[in-house]
Amino acid sequence: MGKRERRSFTDEFKRQMVQLYENGKTRADILKEYDLSASAFDRWVKQSRTTGSFKEKDNRTEEQNELLALRKEIQRLKMENDILKQAALIFGRK
Numbered sequence: 001m002g003k004r005e006r007r008s009f010t011d012e013f014k015r016q017m018v019q020l021y022e023n024g025k026t027r028a029d030i031l032k033e034y035d036l037s038a039s040a041f042d043r044w045v046k047q048s049r050t051t052g053s054f055k056e057k058d059n060r061t062e063e064q065n066e067l068l069a070l071r072k073e074i075q076r077l078k079m080e081n082d083i084l085k086q087a088a089l090i091f092g093r094k
Contacts, residue, residue, distance in 0.1 A: 017034065021045060
Protein backbone atom coordinates (compact mmCIF):
# COMPACT_ATOMS: atom_id res chain seq x y z
CA MET A 1 0.00 0.00 0.00
CA GLY A 2 1.52 3.35 -1.07
CA LYS A 3 1.85 6.34 1.17
CA ARG A 4 -0.97 8.84 0.82
CA GLU A 5 -0.03 12.33 -0.34
CA ARG A 6 -0.63 14.96 2.33
CA ARG A 7 -3.74 17.01 1.66
CA SER A 8 -4.93 20.20 3.28
CA PHE A 9 -8.52 21.10 3.98
CA THR A 10 -10.20 24.43 4.55
CA ASP A 11 -11.74 25.24 7.91
CA GLU A 12 -15.12 25.35 6.16
CA PHE A 13 -14.68 21.78 4.88
CA LYS A 14 -13.66 20.59 8.35
CA ARG A 15 -16.70 22.32 9.84
CA GLN A 16 -18.96 20.62 7.29
CA MET A 17 -17.51 17.18 8.09
CA VAL A 18 -18.01 17.72 11.83
CA GLN A 19 -21.54 18.97 11.16
CA LEU A 20 -22.37 15.85 9.14
CA TYR A 21 -21.12 13.72 12.03
CA GLU A 22 -23.05 15.70 14.63
CA ASN A 23 -26.19 15.44 12.51
CA GLY A 24 -26.05 11.65 12.61
CA LYS A 25 -23.93 10.49 9.68
CA THR A 26 -21.65 7.71 10.87
CA ARG A 27 -17.93 8.26 11.25
CA ALA A 28 -17.21 5.27 9.00
CA ASP A 29 -19.45 6.64 6.22
CA ILE A 30 -17.79 10.07 6.35
CA LEU A 31 -14.27 8.59 6.29
CA LYS A 32 -15.11 6.34 3.35
CA GLU A 33 -17.14 8.85 1.32
CA TYR A 34 -14.61 11.69 1.65
CA ASP A 35 -11.48 9.47 1.79
CA LEU A 36 -10.36 10.95 5.12
CA SER A 37 -7.95 9.53 7.66
CA ALA A 38 -9.51 8.60 10.96
CA SER A 39 -6.90 10.51 12.96
CA ALA A 40 -7.50 13.77 11.07
CA PHE A 41 -11.26 13.47 11.34
CA ASP A 42 -11.11 12.64 15.06
CA ARG A 43 -8.84 15.66 15.62
CA TRP A 44 -11.32 17.94 13.82
CA VAL A 45 -14.20 16.69 15.97
CA LYS A 46 -12.16 17.18 19.16
CA GLN A 47 -11.01 20.67 18.13
CA SER A 48 -14.53 21.67 17.18
CA ARG A 49 -15.87 20.54 20.54
CA THR A 50 -13.12 22.05 22.71
CA THR A 51 -12.29 25.44 21.15
CA GLY A 52 -14.38 25.67 18.00
CA SER A 53 -11.18 26.45 16.10
CA PHE A 54 -9.17 24.25 13.76
CA LYS A 55 -5.98 26.30 14.14
CA GLU A 56 -3.22 24.44 15.99
CA LYS A 57 -2.23 27.50 18.03
CA ASP A 58 -5.77 27.76 19.40
CA ASN A 59 -5.74 24.11 20.50
CA ARG A 60 -2.44 23.96 22.39
CA THR A 61 -2.34 23.26 26.11
CA GLU A 62 -0.76 25.77 28.51
CA GLU A 63 2.21 23.41 28.81
CA GLN A 64 2.68 23.30 25.04
CA ASN A 65 2.53 27.11 24.85
CA GLU A 66 5.07 27.40 27.68
CA LEU A 67 7.39 24.88 26.02
CA LEU A 68 7.28 26.80 22.73
CA ALA A 69 7.98 30.09 24.55
CA LEU A 70 10.91 28.53 26.42
CA ARG A 71 12.37 27.08 23.23
CA LYS A 72 12.12 30.49 21.58
CA GLU A 73 13.82 32.10 24.60
CA ILE A 74 16.64 29.52 24.52
CA GLN A 75 17.19 30.21 20.83
CA ARG A 76 17.36 33.97 21.49
CA LEU A 77 19.80 33.49 24.37
CA LYS A 78 22.04 31.25 22.26
CA MET A 79 22.15 33.91 19.55
CA GLU A 80 23.00 36.60 22.10
CA ASN A 81 25.71 34.37 23.56
CA ASP A 82 27.21 33.79 20.11
CA ILE A 83 27.24 37.54 19.45
CA LEU A 84 28.97 38.20 22.78
CA LYS A 85 31.58 35.52 22.06
CA GLN A 86 32.31 37.11 18.68
CA ALA A 87 32.57 40.56 20.28
CA ALA A 88 34.94 39.22 22.93
CA LEU A 89 37.17 37.76 20.20
CA ILE A 90 37.17 41.02 18.26
CA PHE A 91 37.93 43.18 21.29
CA GLY A 92 40.50 40.70 22.56
CA ARG A 93 42.58 41.23 19.42
CA LYS A 94 42.92 44.96 19.94
